[in-house]
Amino acid sequence: MQSLTFERTNGNIPRKLAGEDHISGIMFYMDTLPSGFTETERIKAISQIETAEKLGITADAEEWSIRLVHYQLSEIFRINPAISLYVGIFPKAEGANTYADTKKMQNFAGGRLRQLGIWEGDVAFSKESLTALQGVAATLEGQDMPLSILYAPKVAAVASLPTDVAGDKERVSVIIGQAGSSTGATLYADEDNTTAKASVSGLGVLLGIVSLASVHESPAWIEKFPAGIDVPAFGDGTLLTALDRAVVESLDAARYLFFVTYSGLSGSYLNDSHTMDNATSDYAYIENVRTMDKAVRGIRTYLLPKLGGNVYIDKSTGQLQTHSVEYLQTTAQKALEDMEKAGELSGYVAEIDPDQNVLATSEIEIVIRPVGVGVVRCIKVKIGYAESV
Template identity: 35%
Template sequence: MNGVKFIRENGGLARQLSGNDHISGLIVYGESDVPRRLVLSASEVEEFALNSPVLVYHVQEFFRINEGAKLYIQSRLMADWMYTEIKSLQNLAEGNIRQIAIYDTSLSMGMINSNVSNLQQVAVELSNQNIPLSILLAGPLMENDIPALSDLHNLNADRVSVVVGQDIGGKGDYLSRRNGIYRGVSCIGAVLGAVSKAKVQESIGWVEKQNLVSTAYPKPIEATTEMARELDVLGFSDGTKISDYTPAQLQSIHEKGYIFGTKYTGIAGSYLNDSFTATKLTSDFAYIENNRTVDKAIREVNKVLLPKVSGPAYVDPDTGKIQASTASALESICDDVLDQMVRNGELSGYKVVINPDQPILKTSKLEVVLRLVPVGTLREITVKIGLTLQK
């Protein structure tokens, strides 16, 4: 029909989310240098589309999943695989980055374990400065790499996760094929968006909340076909589709601790298989949400205890140990911030313990013990069903 057609667009007001849990970082290695900066929307990086298309794509994907978040970005032509740029980007953000994605075009299957270890070292160094973060790693993989991937649960890198998922049919697939040789760009931007969108206690695999499919990108002039909705057709960063694999093969990749997109029968959309970190499953920090919960508690408790450093600590004149009232006062200020995390649903419970039997006059040191009860995650639900003559 003839007439005037209006299309209502969203995002022009650039409204920002509250809090800091969504503040994220993204570094791409292997494209033209883009200096460190903060971006608040995908439109702010359009000028880099020609020379840094992968960076722009992952920024777009991040904001597609979690509009209103804050993202610090950088692109480097070369990587030294020590990833010192993470520290520089965290410094620019004044320590506020909670999760960061690293896409490295030079990454190969044989380098995954060593690069994960290097990233873990960076994360540990930042954690020792009380500015912890979670790290995602991705890169292009070659044909037949996926079945031969090593088991990440044999590593000891509980702050690092490896993303091998890929869009097949949308812009991610188009960028991967644009040079005639398939070099997967992965879906790490969308995964980073999912992490920033989730509350610290939530798994990025939460089906009810984390559908990755929303819209399709406009078709480039040189493209011959229309693009599918992004991440509606799923695969791996070697260009294979998840439909190319048997359920047993997909389960094997899942059990090795990698993150990728998956489908569920009976519900539309695409979802992440889980939130693994590169460590043994028996670890308390085997999943991203475990790290993010503890990291938030560290930041919040540090915020209230730091002003007390080098302050007076009164002692019992009869024992020379810290006064019980002083210990109780310090426990109380820790209680306040952890109480808030419980009210926010980020913790199930906690206990703060300061043993008053500590020789403060001799050591000038005080030990505080925090015991956190996390929120569980329903990773598998078993339903017993059968026919009967009566209920």
């Protein structure tokens, strides 16, 4: 009998997100290049896993490192199918890594990367690496291309990780968790070097969640961002359930990122959204850094065209005229107004002291104070019997 049948396919049209908060990059330090990459073309824009597979990044590749890349990209697209992603593969560093390739990634993306994952799972974690990463991120910030770095080093022994490395590294977060089951665990078991295994890492999951979250949202929001990892583990293969609670708490206090479970709740989640800054810093969490970065980028967009323009002075007082002050304040606040409407800020104010001698200095100082959005990290409930209510 004649027939006409249809088979619906999925994944051919990448989703699109508004804005640029989801634009991300991921870098791998490894010596094997997939077939679609060359020595002179080490960075590719990849919008879906099918594109990666056409470039030779496959789940059944002979090289373990290429299978690892496929796994990380699959996790990213599982969490956030609409991510705009740049993938870079660079040779392993000889000696201490300066992470100069971070600048190559950001420049290739036209300065639009908001977050960058870096996999270096066969290089032992060190404080020097964090310092170098913060340094290159600070350089990019000075060039008006700020980003957050999500770093995945080798975890040789999770219980022996240093707990005193955090401080003054607000642009770096360190992921030490990985999957203890399914593909992640299989990859870890298949790693060739049995005496010094590389960490697989849950970097793809973390990058997917961060890129999906609005800038003011914590990636550890339980209700909104499940990790999708059935059995949480650490980079040395140790399962979360096998680690003493005191050790887990010390790792959290040391500001590492990993996956946790909660009694009575299915699934796994990020323990928090720490950066490697001081716990008391305004930039102690990823959402703090991303929100301020967005505010700065927006303010810059509106104020930059005003350079070289005129302002007017009150001839009697020598102060800035009121209309010049109000005009600049309104201009500086436009981006923050949009962020407040989007729920990314609780409020803001921009102030200009009119008593500035612009004729002498050609400089105007604007003080901007955005009010952030709070994140609930602890809920305390008091409960007890009562004779009546």
